[in-house]
Amino acid sequence: MNTIIPAADCEYFEIKRLIDRLLARYSFLSCRSIGRSCAGRDIFCLSLGKSDEHVLLTAATHGSEHITANIALLFAEQLCAALEKGGEIAGIDARKAMLGRSLLIVPLCNPDGCEISVKGEQGAGYMAGKIRRLCGGDFTHWNANxxxxxxxxxxxxxxxxxxxxxxxxxxxxxxxxxFGGPYPESEPETRALTSLCRENHICHAVALHTQGEVIYWSYGEMQPPHSAKMAEIFAAESGYALDVPTGLAVGGGFKDWFISEFSRPGFTVEIGKGQNPLPAHDLYRLFGDVLGLLTLSVIM
Ligand SMILES: [Zn+2]
Structure with missing residues (x-):
């Protein structure tokens, strides 16, 4: 694939550089910072379209799932390319898909956690000693901030x-x-997302994680209007299974909060199968799994 977004593990400055290249290539794409991580790294939000009806796509909330940042950025790139030439994406007319919609993409929700997973001790900066003790030297599987x-x-x-x-x-x-922190929304990365959702009308939100080839779409008894049907369509398109979280996967998550706060559809998509972090060379295959799902999420 001849793309700006590479099939490679990217550190924070590489992600920033890739976003700059996308912005330079596609003048109708914009980007702003919606907050800063604990270490002061920007949390970027890409924006496409002028409608006030937003679809939100988030990725890389967990450090070891940093490949989802590449997947989200690759989707932005492919959608921009199709919009520019009036072409199709996943067999769908891109300009028609974006009619009356705009898309917000937060590709790197947890920049510090991803930096730790990608770069190890060096990525942990002044917290390196403490993080080494907490993870027993296993930086690669770090998921937290x-x-x-x-x-x-x-x-x-x-x-x-x-x-x-x-x-x-x-x-x-x-x-x-x-570990869920001392109290809800104690972390700047969490507040960046909740503020974004409170300040914009988000029709529905899709959170990208790895792995399991599973889609979660409910929160307890809460099933917002249309969400069951949308989940079925996403499952049919991707071949992923629908599931209901149990135990430590219930509550506290972005999807759960989005559903309970707004009574609108929120989804967690667990991309791929294997052990996190999934290998970077699988990027294009994994992207192919969810390209249709992501495109349909813009339209619905
Ligand atoms: Zn995750």
């Missing part, structure tokens, strides 16, 4: 119940994964 809080356990949706479950599972403080 710089303070050892799992962003996807830090949202205000069943946070207290999840907190109790974390403690029952022996999670009492910062670590590589699954």
């Amino acid at each position: 710089l303070r050892g809080v799992d962003i996807n356990h830090n949202f205000s949706a069943g946070w207290r119940e999840l907190h109790q479950l974390e403690q029952k599972s022996g999670i009492f403080g910062p670590g590589p994964t699954r």
Whole structure:
């Protein structure tokens, strides 16, 4: 594939450089920072289209799932290319797909966690010593942010119940994964997303994770209007299974918060199969799995 976005593990400055290249190539694409990580790295939000009806795509909330940043950026690139020439994406007329819609993409929700997973000790900066102790030297599988809080356990949706479950599972403080923080929305990365959603009308949100080839679409008993049908369409398009989270995967997540806060559809898509981090050379195949799903999410 001859693309700007490479099938390679990218550190933060590489992601920033790739976004700059996309912005230079496609004048109708814009980007702003919606907040800063614990280490002061920008949390970028790409924007396509002029409508006030936004679809939100998020990625790389977990450090070891950094390949999803490349997938989100590759989707932005392919959609821009199709829009520029009036062509198709996933067999769908791109300009028609974007009629009355705009797309917000936050490709790197957890820049510090991804930096730790990609670059190891060097990526942890001034927290390197503490993070080394917390992960036992296994930086690659780090999922949390710089303070050892799992962003996807830090949202205000069943946070207290999840907190109790974390403690029952022996999670009492910062670590590589699954610690929900001292209180909901304690982390700047979490607040960047909640502010974005509160300040814009988001019709529905799709959060990209790895792995499992599974789509989650409900939160407890909450099933916003149209979400079951949309989930079925996503599943049919991608070949991924629909599932319901259990145990430590219930509550605290972005999808859960989005559904409970707005009563609008929110989805978690677990891309690919294998052990995180999934290999970078599989990028284009994994992207192919979800290209149709992502394109349909813009239209629906
Ligand atoms: Zn994840």
